[in-house]
Amino acid sequence: MAQVYQVLGSSLVPIDARYEVKGTSVIFYSRGGTIGKNARNTQYTMGLEILLQRILTADAAILGVWVDSKEVQRLELRERQILGPAEMIDGPTDEAVARIHHLLTSRMAGVGRAPMARGPGNRTRRIRIELSGAFSEDSLVTLLNGGVRLEDSPSDTDTASSELLDADDLCFEGTPPESMNILREVLARSNKEQRHLKKVLLKGKTMGPCCICGTFLPDTLLVAAHIKKRSQCTTGEREDYSNVGALMCALGCDALFERGLIIVDRDGIIRKGSKLKSTLRIPKVEEVLDVQCAAYTEGNKNYFAWHQHYHAR
């Protein structure tokens, strides 16, 4: 039997959407049943969007997408193809993802339908997404997990934004027990490291300043953010506690920094990130622009440079 994976949403939380990997194909499962009665893959739409976003972000070209449900297996491939290679557009922008998502769902509704059929048709069917390139199953699953290898640690952004995660919160019906055990181990390791990082940054105190906006806050409102993404750090960098992390407030600064909407430049000054659309006005951003980042030091300037470079892509 094929190994079934659950789509990981933000904060490494598995959502109710599943897929399997066959060679360079991703088989995304249909939604079915009714809520309260054998409902499965109820978060189909969100799951598909997340996978498309990750495929586009990784620059993995989609060669084609086909409806793969049992009732259309009799049809020729070209009759159930719902996306061709020429329709791929550049970049992992939200617009590109939304456009492909829309094409897929609107076209799948029409595949194999009787000419006189009424209603909108089924937009949550089993589909096969064929990718170009040589992937091992592991590397493809890692790509679809947004860079998180299950046997590795979750990325810093996951733990940074939601602080410590509790594996029991992640117990979803249908998650294979072995996956839950791996998740538990990963979370335990990551949470321990996160707690330690915060302790180092707070220097044993229970309050501290946000290094971006300067607000003095109790530790429950401060996040030990990784300046360089935790998942991208070498072991040595991960253990470089006094430099790799910085205290940011959970009132906005952590989220802005984590998403690259603000960066810290070579002089330690907070600037707009290139991800921030120039027309967008966010009060919290305006408040901190052109201000010196209080945490900027010789020791962490290369991590800040990494963050700026990473989000300039």
Ligand SMILES: [Zn+2]
């Ligand atoms: Zn702040």
